Each structure stands twice: as C-alpha cells, then as structure tokens.
Amino acid sequence: MRYFVHIGYNGLKYNGWQKQPGVMNVQGVIENALSKVLKTPVFIIGCGRTDAHVHASQFFFHMDVEQDWDFDLVFRMNKLLPAGIAIFEVIQMDGLQHARFDAVxxxxxxxxxxxxxxxxxxxxxxxxxxxxxxxxxxxxxxxxxxxxxxxxxxxxxxxxxxxxxxxxxxxxxxxxxxxxxxxxxxxxxxxxxxxxxxxxxxxxxxxxxxxxxxxxxxxxxxxxxxxxxxxxxxxxxxxxxxxxxxxxxxxxxxxxxxxxxxxxxxxxx
The missing domain is CATH 3.30.70.660 (Pseudouridine synthase I, catalytic domain, C-terminal subdomain)
Known part of the structure; x- marks a missing residue:
C-alpha cells in the first residue's frame, strides 16, 4: 500500500533532504525512525531535494508499506523524531502516485x-x-x-x-x-x-x-x-x-x- 506523508522540518542542522553517507540528512533520519516504528525496512521518496540548511514548512514523501499498523503512527513518529522534524499526517493513496514526479x-x-x-x-x-x-x-x-x-x-x-x-x-x-x-x-x-x-x-x-x-x-x-x-x-x-x-x-x-x-x-x- 502506498502512503503520502505530510511533514515539515527545520533544516538548520541537516545537510539537505537527500540521503547521503556520513552527513546528517532529513531523509535518512525519517527512514530510520519509520523502520524502527514499523519494524521493517522502509524507504521513502521525497517531493524534492532541499539544500543544506534549507527549511520546509510543507513537504511530502511517499512510502510503500505492506503491513497494516494498529497504532497512531503520527504520534509515535513525532515522539521518536528530533524536534526539528514534524509529521503532520499520513494519507493512504488509491494507486501508485509519486511524491516527486506528480507535483505540479x-x-x-x-x-x-x-x-x-x-x-x-x-x-x-x-x-x-x-x-x-x-x-x-x-x-x-x-x-x-x-x-x-x-x-x-x-x-x-x-x-x-x-x-x-x-x-x-x-x-x-x-x-x-x-x-x-x-x-x-x-x-x-x-x-x-x-x-x-x-x-x-x-x-x-x-x-x-x-x-x-x-x-x-x-x-x-x-x-x-x-x-x-x-x-x-x-x-x-x-x-x-x-x-x-x-x-x-x-x-x-x-x-x-x-x-x-x-x-x-x-x-x-
């Protein structure tokens, strides 16, 4: 099942959105948190790539998760994530919509x-x-x-x-x-x-x-x-x-x- 996740983040401490080895990045922090909460590896695709120290007051990524969860995912993620990253809502999609390529x-x-x-x-x-x-x-x-x-x-x-x-x-x-x-x-x-x-x-x-x-x-x-x-x-x-x-x-x-x-x-x- 594909989900869109609506988030915001303060990018001051991060070397941009995109996952890169050896540096702090927003994508990697969120993937690690999701994988812990859902107890399965989770890979995400963002709506774009912000530069180092750039913020996002609205940002979306999509993820494919096969298993259902029976808890408040937004609540658990916001407890686990650093203060500078917030999950606003998780939206179940009806197909394979793409967070990056579908943005107009x-x-x-x-x-x-x-x-x-x-x-x-x-x-x-x-x-x-x-x-x-x-x-x-x-x-x-x-x-x-x-x-x-x-x-x-x-x-x-x-x-x-x-x-x-x-x-x-x-x-x-x-x-x-x-x-x-x-x-x-x-x-x-x-x-x-x-x-x-x-x-x-x-x-x-x-x-x-x-x-x-x-x-x-x-x-x-x-x-x-x-x-x-x-x-x-x-x-x-x-x-x-x-x-x-x-x-x-x-x-x-x-x-x-x-x-x-x-x-x-x-x-x-």
Missing part, C-alpha cells in the same frame, strides 16, 4: 532581515543592509514569470535534460518597518540553487550594484553572471507543494513565526 506546483518563501536579531537566527537570512531600492527589486521579480529558461540562474545547468521552468508567480513583500523582506516564487520545478541565486541578484539590484536591465539580459541570452553569489540558505523555505489530487494548506502553526507574522502584517510591494 512548488512554492518557496525566502526571508531576510536587515538588522541583527538573535531570535531570527537560523529562521531568516541576516544581511546588514539599509536603503535597499525596493521598487527596483520589485521590477526585477516581476520579470521572472515572463521567461521559461533559467539556465543563467543555475550552478550546474548541464546536469539537467533542460533548464526550462514554468514560473507562475514571483513577488516581493516588506514589513511595515521596512527591515524584513519576503520573496515568494512558485513554479513547476526549480534548478540547483536557482532561488538563492535569484535572491542574490535581487539584493544586488537593491544595493544598486546591478540594474534591472542587466538582470533581464541574463534571462534573455541565457548568460550566467560572471560572479554567482547565492543568498544564504537559512532564509529559504519550501512552503507549498501541490498535486492534481492533493492540495493541502500548509500547517503554518508548525512553521516559523516569520511565516505566521507574514500573513498578518506584511504588505505586498
């Missing part, structure tokens, strides 16, 4: 704070910047859905069959004090470090180091910037994953205070 939309949030705040450490990326040109940054973000090929904003484009991404929306928001930024982007797929590279370029635009025209030039001609400076990973969240047959709201009560606050007090630029 993935949305990410990137949070920045421009003052030193120890309570945001690890939940948002700290950049000691002032007088960012929010209007120019907004103009650049609005350009993104107009283009399909994002080869210019990928660290290793040649490892993909193609670098086409259907970016459906991209926007910037700022809090009422102007010292916290939120970048949101949704697409069917993303390339390696694509969002962090874009965020790095938007920060250059905000500082006046890069023009909006130069930013668009990279997209028009698939030209990789001479110096790629991805933004820090700690501010990035995979925040929504949508399937044709499954569209659950994120469990924001389990995600960072930043995302709860953003729904209440952030103003769209």
């Amino acid at each position: 939309l993935r949305s990410y949030d990137y949070f920045i704070h421009t003052y030193k705040d120890p309570f945001l450490n690890g939940l948002s990326s700290f950049y000691l910047l002032d007088k960012l040109d929010f209007d120019k940054m907004k103009q650049a973000a609005a350009i993104l859905p107009k283009y399909k090929d994002f080869r210019a904003f990928c660290t290793s484009p040649d490892k993909y069959e193609h670098t086409l991404c259907n970016v459906m929306s991209a926007s910037l928001a700022v809090d009422e004090n102007g010292d916290k930024l939120r970048f949101q982007i949704s697409s069917n797929r993303f390339l390696s470090k694509m969002i962090r590279i874009i965020m790095g370029q938007l920060l250059k635009i905000g500082r006046g180091v890069l023009s909006v025209d130069e930013f668009e030039h990279y997209l028009i001609y698939n030209q990789t910037p001479e110096l790629i400076t991805p933004a820090h990973p700690q501010g990035l969240y995979l925040s929504k994953v949508t399937y044709p047959y499954l569209n659950l709201p994120p469990r924001t009560e389990f995600s960072s205070i930043l995302q709860k606050q953003s729904d209440l007090s952030w103003q769209l630029l």
